[in-house]
Amino acid sequence: MIDKKQKSILLLAVRAGELLMKNGAETYRVEDTIERICKACKVPYVEVFATQTGIFVTIDSGREDSDVFTYVRRISGGNSTDLKKVSEINKFSREFTTSDMSIEEGSRRLEEIHGIKPLSIPLQLAGAAMISAFFCLLFEGGLIDALCAVLIGAISYAISLLLAKHALNYFMKGFICSAIACILSLLVCAPFHGLQYHSMLIGVLMIYVPGGAITLCIRDFLAGHMVSGLAKMAEVFIIAISLATGAGIVLSIWNSLGGVI
Amino acid sequence: MSNLFLEFIFAFLGTFGFAIIFNVPLRQMPVASLVGGLGWVTYHVAVDLGTTVPIACFLGACMVGLTSDIASRIRKEAATIFVIPGVLPLVPGAGTYYTMLAIVEGNLDKAAATGVQTLAMAGSIALGLLVIGTVIQILRSATANIRKKTA
Numbered sequence: 001m002i003d004k005k006q007k008s009i010l011l012l013a014v015r016a017g018e019l020l021m022k023n024g025a026e027t028y029r030v031e032d033t034i035e036r037i038c039k040a041c042k043v044p045y046v047e048v049f050a051t052q053t054g055i056f057v058t059i060d061s062g063r064e065d066s067d068v069f070t071y072v073r074r075i076s077g078g079n080s081t082d083l084k085k086v087s088e089i090n091k092f093s094r095e096f097t098t099s100d101m102s103i104e105e106g107s108r109r110l111e112e113i114h115g116i117k118p119l120s121i122p123l124q125l126a127g128a129a130m131i132s133a134f135f136c137l138l139f140e141g142g143l144i145d146a147l148c149a150v151l152i153g154a155i156s157y158a159i160s161l162l163l164a165k166h167a168l169n170y171f172m173k174g175f176i177c178s179a180i181a182c183i184l185s186l187l188v189c190a191p192f193h194g195l196q197y198h199s200m201l202i203g204v205l206m207i208y209v210p211g212g213a214i215t216l217c218i219r220d221f222l223a224g225h226m227v228s229g230l231a232k233m234a235e236v237f238i239i240a241i242s243l244a245t246g247a248g249i250v251l252s253i254w255n256s257l258g259g260v261i
Numbered sequence: 262m263s264n265l266f267l268e269f270i271f272a273f274l275g276t277f278g279f280a281i282i283f284n285v286p287l288r289q290m291p292v293a294s295l296v297g298g299l300g301w302v303t304y305h306v307a308v309d310l311g312t313t314v315p316i317a318c319f320l321g322a323c324m325v326g327l328t329s330d331i332a333s334r335i336r337k338e339a340a341t342i343f344v345i346p347g348v349l350p351l352v353p354g355a356g357t358y359y360t361m362l363a364i365v366e367g368n369l370d371k372a373a374a375t376g377v378q379t380l381a382m383a384g385s386i387a388l389g390l391l392v393i394g395t396v397i398q399i400l401r402s403a404t405a406n407i408r409k410k411t412a
Binding site: 024025026029081082083084085086087090118119123124126127128129130131132134135137138139157198201202205206207209211212214215216217218219221222240243244247248251252255 | 268271272274275277278279280281282283284285286289301338339341342344345346348349350352354355357358359360361362364365366383386387390391394395
């Protein structure tokens with residue numbers, strides 16, 4: 001039988017791994033953290049297999065008559081990128097493995113990290129506005145275009161936060177946000193001459209570019225985690241397609257209604 | 262020159278926006294933005310020197326990978342915290358957009374041309390990060406070996 005201590009070690013390690021995976025850490029880091037936590041609690045044999053959608057951990061106390069225990073944790077729900085949590089769990093695992101922190105204290109700390117709130121919504125909107133304005137400027141937009149992009153970026157990001165709250169799947173989220181950004185920039189530009197809605201729209205769409213998935217996909221392939229790498233690559237392509245179709249459909253409707261693109 | 266400086270500022274502040282929405286720890290935000298700015302400037306200088314766009318992307322991604330690794334050592338943080346926002350200015354958002362635009366306009370030749378260019382850019386970003394990652398791994402194991410021998 002698995003004893004109580006082993007079970008709580010296993011639960012702690014898997015919880016740390018789950019939180020890392022959900023907040024945008026590499027697969028390598030997830031597996032490494034779980035293994036280190038188990039090893040720090042003197043579990044002699046640990047084998048971890050982590051993917052984007054589930055973590056499998058096997059432990060064995062190494063005695064002749066001991067049983068092998070396997071724990072499977074399904075990771076469901078979308079994952080977001082919250083690098084503060086990744087950083088905090090990283091620090092936690094370093095501290096846990098080098099000090100004699102108790103397991104109860106460890107799980108308390110983990111739940112504390114889990115409860116870290118993202119930045120306030122106005123700040124996030126300001127971030128989105130900054131992205132759209134400065135990328136608009138980088139892609140040949142003028143100053144007035146950038147000012148329009150600030151507004152459009154903030155509105156469309158607010159809508160995406162609202163959609164995320166209602167747990168809409170990520171394809172539809174990208175599609176709707178991209179379509180709304182496209183409608184808004186077409187409407188802003190229609191009455192005026194000389195405004196660059198291409199630059200505006202590129203700036204706003206940069207907000208939704210899946211930077212986390214792109215980076216993690218490459219790093220997973222590099223570390224030999226082919227399954228996770230492929231899953232993230234698929235995610236990147238699906239998001240890219242959702243953004244392109246969202247803006248594309250609006251542009252073709254606009255075109256067929258007689259607008260100029 | 263002043264143009265390049267302006268581009269650096271734009272890329273820096275754009276990456277700062279990403280650092281905000283990805284909730285990068287407050288103290289690391291300027292560093293992550295610096296990584297993004299340097300990556301973009303490298304890309305831009307390479308284009309100005311006459312390299313093709315994918316090669317410039319490759320060099321920019323190398324810069325991002327290198328500076329992130331250095332930053333992760335100095336700040337004792339995971340390198341991903343700097344790479345994720347830092348690589349975003351290089352991601353061919355504009356290329357993807359113009360490909361889509363060409364498809365909407367029914368100009369498939371142009372769509373194919375920009376599409377291939379965009380894929381090449383994305384591929385070379387991946388390659389840049391891969392090359393730097395591999396070099397760092399080799400260096401790490403080499404220094405570990407030397408330490409073991411001298412110890």
